[in-house]
Amino acid sequence: MKKKITAFAGSSSRHSINKQLTEYALRFFPESAYEINLLDLNDFEMPLFSVDKEKEQGYPEQAHRFLKEIGDADLIVCSLAEHNRSYSAAFKNLYDWCSRIEVKLFQHKPMLLMSTSPGGYGGGNVMNTAKTFFPQFAAYVLETFSLPKFHENFKEGKITDEEMNTRFEETIKRFQQQVEEGSYKEEGK
Numbered sequence: 001m002k003k004k005i006t007a008f009a010g011s012s013s014r015h016s017i018n019k020q021l022t023e024y025a026l027r028f029f030p031e032s033a034y035e036i037n038l039l040d041l042n043d044f045e046m047p048l049f050s051v052d053k054e055k056e057q058g059y060p061e062q063a064h065r066f067l068k069e070i071g072d073a074d075l076i077v078c079s080l081a082e083h084n085r086s087y088s089a090a091f092k093n094l095y096d097w098c099s100r101i102e103v104k105l106f107q108h109k110p111m112l113l114m115s116t117s118p119g120g121y122g123g124g125n126v127m128n129t130a131k132t133f134f135p136q137f138a139a140y141v142l143e144t145f146s147l148p149k150f151h152e153n154f155k156e157g158k159i160t161d162e163e164m165n166t167r168f169e170e171t172i173k174r175f176q177q178q179v180e181e182g183s184y185k186e187e188g189k
Contacts, residue, residue: 003179005029006109007071008039010091010126011081017150018079018123021116024158025077039069041090049096063097071107075179079114082126101171104138110184111139112175115146122148137187140184143175 007026009019019040026036046060047053070076081088087095098105113130115123127146134141145168147153152161159165178184 002033002035003074004037004072006037006039007074007077008041009079009081010041011040011046011088012090013081014042016081017118017154018114018115019152020154020157021079021114021147022077024111024154025079025114025168025172028169029077030177037069037073039066041094044094045090046093046097049093049100053101057165058150059076059101063094066094067098067102067107070105070109074108074123076106076109076111077114078100078111079116080123080126080130082117082123083113085125086129087126099137099162106134106137106139108138108140110175110179112172112186113139113141113144116150116154117148118150120148122146122150122161142178142184143171145171 001187005026007022009016009022012016013019022038023048026038036146044062046062047057078090086092095105100141111134113134115122115127119177124146127144131141131144147159147164148170153159153164
């Protein structure tokens with residue numbers, strides 16, 4: 001039976017470099033073994049979270065839909081955009097709403113966590129934040145990958161730097177192997 005991937009970029013930009021990296025990663029998950037569901041954060045746009053809106057209006061339907069997409073998945077592939085050294089506003093708002101409905105919003109799913117940026121740190125700040133906090137929201141972050149200098153290292157839909165691309169492919173292989181083995185569940189990662 002095919003494993004279902006829920007994938008997304010933590011950006012609402014129509015030209016998101018993180019979405020491009022996510023799409024590239026998904027090429028390494030063959031259709032014969034995986035069913036891919038690539039989400040667009042624009043489909044989950046909601047009012048800015050506040051406890052007042054939560055009390056007065058309840059939870060937006062979009063937050064429930066996102067949680068269902070996560071729940072229906074066997075694994076998660078995502079690449080986070082970094083805005084001023086943190087999550088993008090679009091992702092943070094979705095994260096805030098969803099965590100109010102279900103604090104374990106990643107629902108104990110294995111995750112390939114990525115980031116990229118135009119700069120040399122490759123979204124490293126948001127990556128480090130997510131590696132720390134996503135497990136507290138029930139994500140099994142099995143592997144991470146950060147691509148620096150996106151516009152120099154990613155062209156025509158792929159990573160062009162050979163060494164980085166080799167490291168990327170090895171990261172995906174390790175992730176797939178861990179998912180297949182299921183060992184992360186026993187280790188309590």
